[in-house]
Amino acid sequence: MVFNSLQFLVFFGIVTSAYFLLAHRFRWILLLAASCYFYMAFVPIYLVILLVTIIIDYWAGIYLEKFEGRAKKLFLAFSLIANVGVLAIFKYYGFIANNVYHLAYLFGREVHLPSLSILLPIGLSFHTFQAMSYTIEVYRGNQKAERNFGIYSLYVMFYPQLVAGPIERPQNLLHQFYERHVWDSVRVRAGIMQMMEGLIKKVVIADRLAILVDSVYASVGTHSRGQLLLASFFYSFQIYCDFSGYSDIAIGAARVMGFKLMDNFNAPYAAKSIPDFWRRWHISLSTWFKDYVYFSLGGNRVSVPKWYFNIMLVFIVSGLWHGASWNFIIWGFLHGIFQLIGFTLNRFFPQLAANYADGLIRGIFYRVLTFSLVSLAWVFFRLVHFSEIKAYFKQLIFDLPSNSLLGMNSNEVLFSILLVFGLYYWDFKGLALRNIRSQYFVFLLPFLVAIIYFFGVFSLKQFIYFQF
Structure with a gap:
């Protein structure tokens, strides 16, 4: 169900009307049911895949809040591996298998990994990153674990931004499902x-x-x-x-x-400038990489070579996030190069940055x-x-x-x-x-x-x- 269709116009009208007619305590149930229907309108089996990761991350969040030390890190690792694993299987397996085959061929070896004929679930990278932001924020102590399984499911599946973002943070969205929204013309x-x-x-x-x-x-x-x-x-x-x-x-x-x-x-x-462009383009993704990858690597609080490495790694991973293909990696690599050239020029010619x-x-x-x-x-x-x-x-x-x-x-x-x-x-x-x-x-x-x-x-x- 795409936004530029009559089907969505009818869907939106019915869901929104019912939302304001229902009592507040039932509204999250309506939104969850509507979000399930919205996602199933593409391919119904996608919902099962999404449900598996939702269950894993829901319980991971609760245990992350209960434990400390090594156990806490293990639960975070389990959640992140599960999410990245789903991405790896459905989005990157074919790309990895193909490159392993060609790399082995260069060394005179033959490696045949089993092929998987699977469809990439719509918006997989978006709702996976949104789910990962939840467990990371709970781990960091910036977000309390959500006890209501339905509300947490809605956080991941909220239909307006389910397929292509914005990639929300739990601090911004979760509490809104508990708030009473009145009709405001x-x-x-x-x-x-x-x-x-x-x-x-x-x-x-x-x-x-x-x-x-x-x-x-x-x-x-x-x-x-x-x-x-x-x-x-x-x-x-x-x-x-x-x-x-x-x-x-x-x-x-x-x-x-x-x-x-x-x-x-x-x-x-x-x-x-290119940094200015990335402050304006796909802000929810660029800030996600900045907060969870770039800063975790040390950001710019490291030596200059390590800093440049951090920048390149973030942009290459960003390219890979967009698609399992070398052209996307090159696209990310180019933006990384543009960034490094800009930073280098500004470092040695600061008047450029000033003027x-x-x-x-x-x-x-x-x-x-x-x-x-x-x-x-x-x-x-x-x-x-x-x-x-x-x-x-x-x-x-x-x-x-x-x-x-x-x-x-x-x-x-x-x-x-x-x-x-x-x-x-x-x-x-x-x-x-x-x-x-x-x-x-x-x-x-x-x-x-x-x-x-x-x-x-x-x-x-x-x-x-x-x-x-």
């Missing part, structure tokens, strides 16, 4: 407006850009340099609108019912440079096979200079460019439909519905981050 309107903003990003911008992007990336070797550059430019905004659109709908849907989820994006393409934000021209330069580096890395994110990546850069470098957009619908290109620059201005100015004054809601909502109806692409294209 101002909050409800703001939530609906945020959902509309997310839908526009998805069906009007992302899925429209996808038409052009997919046509070029399907055969990169047959397109001109101009087409490749334009497709890469569009893909940067496609993936942003696709993912932030999901986050807006998730946050808005939760907001209507009275829940506050963390913001996941903050105008990432307005960033003036990079000064002046209009300087600000534009750094924004364009950051966007260009991010877009370069997105090529490795979008193209899975090395043959495709090789063809892309071969065509980009050796194609004769050409501005031709032959084969691309010029009206679609122009309309897409207008959408992208309109979105960039909207983001740069920090505008948001959820902040529109309440008195304009009645007039604005039909207008937004009309925009979605007339300009949207209704192919029910899945959100890009569902595969992770």
